[in-house]
Amino acid sequence: MNLSMQRLVLCGLLMASGASLALTTERIFQDARIVDEERSDDRHYLLPLGRVKYDRSLGRDVPARYKRMDGEFEAIVWELTGGEPLPEAKQRIDAHLEDPRFELLFQCQSRDCGESFAWANSVFEKPILYGNDRSQNLWVIKDVGAQVYHVFYLVERPNRRKYLYEETFKVPDLILSDSVIKEALERDGYLILGEIPVNAAGAPEFADLIERLKPHVKAVPPQLLVIHRHGSANQVPMLEPLRKALAQAGIEAQVEDLGNSAPRPHAPARAWLEWVDPEWQP
Structure with missing residues (x-):
């Protein structure tokens, strides 16, 4: 399946299922290629609000700060195939997230984020995202006026391939009566x-x-x-x-x-x- 058809199928599935994922990456990087995707209508979720570190009580790596929520989860792993260098990719994401519709909750880069291995394997459970610690960038944002959260994780692997993980989590509004x-x-x-x-x-x-x-x-x-x-x-x-x-x-x-x-x-x-x-x- 070619890239255009892949995107059409994905968008159709998301629209048919009522999904909220905005495919932000596709608007920033038009040459990005979908590598992996995941969706759940009911998930207990930890929104990362700090660097990742080992938690002895849990016996695994978790964000130093996080917020527990329940709701709808969607994620896509993209490979950036347009040839842009990592600093340019980061600048594009920064520019997009400056939109007043978004509120920045947490951001880190390089080793300030912790270990890329921990983010890839323990937090996101996407081994393909394991890259050089110095190349990683993380953004956690919220839609202003709605309980919709987005996580973006940009990383470059030793083979120079660059990946962007796009995660969206929505807490359904309470229906009042x-x-x-x-x-x-x-x-x-x-x-x-x-x-x-x-x-x-x-x-x-x-x-x-x-x-x-x-x-x-x-x-x-x-x-x-x-x-x-x-x-x-x-x-x-x-x-x-x-x-x-x-x-x-x-x-x-x-x-x-x-x-x-x-x-x-x-x-x-x-x-x-x-x-x-x-x-x-x-």
């Missing part, structure tokens, strides 16, 4: 409504969250909405903009901003909004 909201508030005392995205102008955007709230405020009137955030999101004013957005939508609720005083390991982003039952007791 009156019963789902009531059950979550009764069981946990809170419900994560979603990410508070910050636009290119540095302002928070609440439109999507307001639309999620609207259908349910009559059956389950929200008593308390809480803003959580950390990192760079702490510098963005959010409390008054949210109050204004709620008032414009005709939604009455108390609003608080807890900043980073109540972190959650499964938080969707650097800033998120929770629907809280203020009277809940465990």
